[in-house]
Amino acid sequence: MTRPTKMKTIGILGGMSNQATSEYYRMINELVNQRLGGWEIAETLIQGVNFGNIEHYVRNGLWAEARSYIEAKAKGAELGGADMLICVSNTMHCVLDNIDNVVNIPFIHISDPTGRAIQHAGLRKVGILGTKPVMEARYIKDRFKQNFNIDVISPNEADQVSVDNIIFDELVRRKITAASKQVYIKVCENLLANGAQGIILGCTEIFLLLKPEDFPQAPLFNTAELHAQAAVDLALSEMQHETAAQ
Secondary structure: OOOOOOOOOEEEEEOOOHHHHHHHHHHHHHHHHHHHOOOOOOOEEEEEOOHHHHHHHHHOOOHHHHHHHHHHHHHHHHHOOOOEEEEOOOHHHHHOOOHHHOOOOOEOOOHHHHHHHHHHOOOOEEEEEOOHHHHHOOHHHHHHHHHHOOEEEOOOHHHHHHHHHHHHHOHHHOOOOHHHHHHHHHHHHHHHHOOOOOEEEOOOOHHHOOOHHHOOOOOEEEHHHHHHHHHHHHHOHHHHHHHHHO
16 A cells, blocks of 8 residues: 555534534544554544534524634635545534535535435435424425435424434433433334334434434434445545556
């Protein structure tokens, strides 16, 4: 292997929350090591944000302020040497719709790897769990429909409040309880009763609480894991092309 490697540096917009960021870092490094072996891990640049700012913007609907904050961090990641960019929050993708006009490095949208996985599974209608903005807004659902012809349905209002509260009050602090797991399982059952064929874990902390073995009734699509895999695919793409040419 030529040293230094031709691996791309993965720019990670993190801190949304620190729990999700640490899990992304773990998954990305484990995936790289699985593929390359030895002592290899990913080349990364984490541009962290203060989750207190994010919580304030999200819960008060201050999306213009959130956009300015996140776009400045994205520019910082590019200036710091990132060759590509991912954001560890489904919710904050609502302010990243113009990111191609802000940075000149590839941006991997969190919904796209999940959309491909759902297509590969042959499903056409899925439910989604996430923060309230993710569950009630159109920006994620429209992308799944337009790019993958997948219909996404949300829990009812009461279930949305329960799911959102557990994320902000528990999961971002890595508080995992059996009671909250049962709440999420019941919400998923309600989504299946309304026609969902699978469930998108549309918040990057949910997989800490709800795992496939907890809900064998239907496939769970972990956006964080699928996103990390896509980032590694791109980061190693030049190395893979070099190997294929030899």
